[in-house]
Amino acid sequence: MSIRLYVSRDAGAVSVGADEVALALEQAAAKLGVAVEIVRTGSRGLYWLEPLVEVATPQGRIAFGPVTETDVPSLLDALANNTPHLLRLGATDEIPWLKRQTRLTFARCGVIDPRSLDDYRAHGGYKGLERALSLGSDAILSEVTASGLRGRGGAGFPTGIKWKTVAQAKAERKFIVCNADEGDSGTFADRMIMEGDPFLVIEGMTIAGLTVGATKGYIYIRSEYPHAVEAMNAAIQAAKRGGYLGDKIGGSAYSFDLEVRVGAGAYVCGEETSLLESLEGRRGIVRAKPPLPAHHGLFGKPTVINNVLSFAAIPFILAEGAKAYADFGMGRSRGTMPIQLAGNIRYGGLFETAFGVTLGELVDDIGGGTFTGRPVRAVQVGGPLGAYFPRALFDTPFDYEAFAARDGLIGHGGIVVFDDSVDMRRQARFAMEFCAIESCGKCTPCRIGSTRGVETIEKIIKGERVSENLALVEDLCNTMKFGSLCALGGFTPYPVLSALEHFREDFAPVPTTLQAAE
Amino acid sequence: MTAVYDWDETRGAEIIAEHAGQEGATLVILHALQEAFGHVPQAAIPMVAKALNLSRAEVHGVFTFYHDFRHKPAGRHVLKLCRAEACQAAGGDALAARAEARLGVSLGNTTADDRVTLEPIYCLGLCATAPSAMLDGRLIGRLDQKRLDALIAEARR
Numbered sequence: 001m002s003i004r005l006y007v008s009r010d011a012g013a014v015s016v017g018a019d020e021v022a023l024a025l026e027q028a029a030a031k032l033g034v035a036v037e038i039v040r041t042g043s044r045g046l047y048w049l050e051p052l053v054e055v056a057t058p059q060g061r062i063a064f065g066p067v068t069e070t071d072v073p074s075l076l077d078a079l080a081n082n083t084p085h086l087l088r089l090g091a092t093d094e095i096p097w098l099k100r101q102t103r104l105t106f107a108r109c110g111v112i113d114p115r116s117l118d119d120y121r122a123h124g125g126y127k128g129l130e131r132a133l134s135l136g137s138d139a140i141l142s143e144v145t146a147s148g149l150r151g152r153g154g155a156g157f158p159t160g161i162k163w164k165t166v167a168q169a170k171a172e173r174k175f176i177v178c179n180a181d182e183g184d185s186g187t188f189a190d191r192m193i194m195e196g197d198p199f200l201v202i203e204g205m206t207i208a209g210l211t212v213g214a215t216k217g218y219i220y221i222r223s224e225y226p227h228a229v230e231a232m233n234a235a236i237q238a239a240k241r242g243g244y245l246g247d248k249i250g251g252s253a254y255s256f257d258l259e260v261r262v263g264a265g266a267y268v269c270g271e272e273t274s275l276l277e278s279l280e281g282r283r284g285i286v287r288a289k290p291p292l293p294a295h296h297g298l299f300g301k302p303t304v305i306n307n308v309l310s311f312a313a314i315p316f317i318l319a320e321g322a323k324a325y326a327d328f329g330m331g332r333s334r335g336t337m338p339i340q341l342a343g344n345i346r347y348g349g350l351f352e353t354a355f356g357v358t359l360g361e362l363v364d365d366i367g368g369g370t371f372t373g374r375p376v377r378a379v380q381v382g383g384p385l386g387a388y389f390p391r392a393l394f395d396t397p398f399d400y401e402a403f404a405a406r407d408g409l410i411g412h413g414g415i416v417v418f419d420d421s422v423d424m425r426r427q428a429r430f431a432m433e434f435c436a437i438e439s440c441g442k443c444t445p446c447r448i449g450s451t452r453g454v455e456t457i458e459k460i461i462k463g464e465r466v467s468e469n470l471a472l473v474e475d476l477c478n479t480m481k482f483g484s485l486c487a488l489g490g491f492t493p494y495p496v497l498s499a500l501e502h503f504r505e506d507f508a509p510v511p512t513t514l515q516a517a518e
Numbered sequence: 519m520t521a522v523y524d525w526d527e528t529r530g531a532e533i534i535a536e537h538a539g540q541e542g543a544t545l546v547i548l549h550a551l552q553e554a555f556g557h558v559p560q561a562a563i564p565m566v567a568k569a570l571n572l573s574r575a576e577v578h579g580v581f582t583f584y585h586d587f588r589h590k591p592a593g594r595h596v597l598k599l600c601r602a603e604a605c606q607a608a609g610g611d612a613l614a615a616r617a618e619a620r621l622g623v624s625l626g627n628t629t630a631d632d633r634v635t636l637e638p639i640y641c642l643g644l645c646a647t648a649p650s651a652m653l654d655g656r657l658i659g660r661l662d663q664k665r666l667d668a669l670i671a672e673a674r675r
Contacts, residue, residue, distance in 0.1 A: 348646030
């Protein structure tokens with residue numbers, strides 16, 4: 001009897017040796033004369049256990065991890081003879097870190113073969129599109145609006161309203177654009193879902209096209225994600241062959257086609273108008289809004305532009321109904337958020353859960369504190385433009401409004417943990433430096449402000465007129481915050497000001513007596 | 519390591535023609551040219567402009583805006599180290615300094631023997647297995663001194 005094994009092909013798993021483990025399993029099995037079938041899945045998102053190897057049993061999948069090449073012979077031996085193994089984690093679904101989650105969007109990720117349309121369908125794929133086809137545009141809009149889904153890219157704009165605006169716009173062509181330019185450090189949910197369940201993104205975009213009357217979509221993926229590009233392209237080809245893209249989708253009168261476009265290393269292209277410029281083949285210079293992309297988007301046509309996770313949430317909402325989604329969450333943040341735990345963290349990975357979980361639960365309880373074992377001192381939430389939070393704010397619930405009330409943002413749901421060796425002056429300096437490197441250059445507060453910010457923070461680090469320069473940085477941050485055209489210049493002050501506010505001791509001027517003594 | 523070919527005008531023209539019909543083709547063409555020649559040759563810029571009915575300045579502007587596009591080929595191997603926050607939190611600063619010291623070049627430069635280009639990259643999306651690196655397209659997570667030294671040795675060969 002053949003043993004069916006599952007090994008992730010996710011870039012994160014591959015980066016820690018999943019390909020080598022899969023190859024070793026194949027070779028060892030051949031040597032031992034054991035028949036094995038290895039299915040390459042996406043990742044379950046439990047990265048400290050990668051490479052994770054799962055085996056199919058009549059009772060469900062059993063997990064082993066983290067597996068290295070040297071573990072492979074003993075692992076195969078244990079599997080063939082049904083004997084215990086040190087790396088055995090038990091039933092995958094019962095692993096507490098996974099069991100505690102509410103996986104609506106990531107339900108299939110790590111479970112199915114992302115190259116197989118049949119596998120996607122066998123696990124509930126395309127049920128959302130089927131229902132959408134039977135509902136029609138107005139009813140789909142009602143569902144999406146009632147679900148309370150807000151843009152998962154960071155801005156949190158209600159998806160239903162955006163779609164409705166495009167649906168009502170009159171034009172001979174409309175577009176669906178998926179923003180897969182996931183540049184925020186600490187975030188990898190877009191990458192994971194594109195690599196682990198790419199048909200889900202295709203289905204979500206197809207439903208969007210059907211709803212607003214668009215027949216062409218683009219997925220703009222950053223060049224740093226070659227595995228995601230490959231996975232999406234393979235899935236698009238498979239969907240075309242299976243009749244789920246192209247003319248007469250699923251036997252309906254409706255047509256929709258998709259194309260992947262690859263970015264070229266510009267962070268600012270994650271900003272939606274810059275992304276549209278880039279898609280049009282130009283420099284990724286931010287556009288002034290209005291006009292909104294919903295009215296005047298790609299090639300000047302009405303365009304739905306949403307993040308990967310927003311589109312990926314849609315099939316569940318359509319298949320199970322708006323209420324099933326909206327029943328999760330708190331306040332105006334409905335549904336689930338795929339939260340990414342990263343940086344110096346013991347149990348890093350993807351944790352999808354209803355809004356409302358506190359930052360402290362995420363970092364200490366679920367994340368297990370730091371990987372280095374030192375105390376957690378700061379966490380940056382929401383990428384390079386997100387605020388640094390101290391332990392004192394760990395009671396903040398994960399919710400758009402709750403984070404905004406504390407001068408932070410949840411952004412794309414990334415949490416980067418730092419231990420007590422962090423120097424917050426350097427982090428503040430880096431925030432400005434990153435903005436200076438990545439600024440598109442259109443508006444002055446961002447283009448020049450970021451460079452002046454780097455210089456001024458450097459003076460503070462050197463101990464030059466610290467209190468005056470601190471006041472200058474704060475003033476500069478206000479100029480950037482209120483004067484910049486987009487979130488790059490506008491939000492760079494978040495990490496800087498939060499570092500100043502919550503970690504002031506790091507910026508304390510060196511006492512003059514000490515300076516004199518040196 | 520990817521094969522790099524010297525600039526060949528005929529081949530360049532073929533590549534441009536192959537993609538010029540797409541909407542918003544500039545980046546697509548620049549990517550394809552770089553894939554073929556290891557960089558975007560200056561001679562190709564006016565050809566792209568002509569094919570897309572743009573000015574040379576517009577195409578040059580696009581070429582210079584994006585960090586990915588090279589005006590000359592990289593070294594034989596390209597080692598990219600993630601320098602973004604998640605990797606900083608996991609010890610990336612010390613590893614970057616070590617790589618610079620070992621290779622004798624700062625980030626963004628190529629060794630004098632043209633063997634290794636050392637570059638910063640801002641996020642590979644491997645933030646839960648940080649710090650991370652990429653050697654010629656191969657991803658490496660949980661980077662530490664030992665693994666970094668092995669990568670450098672491999673790249674220098």
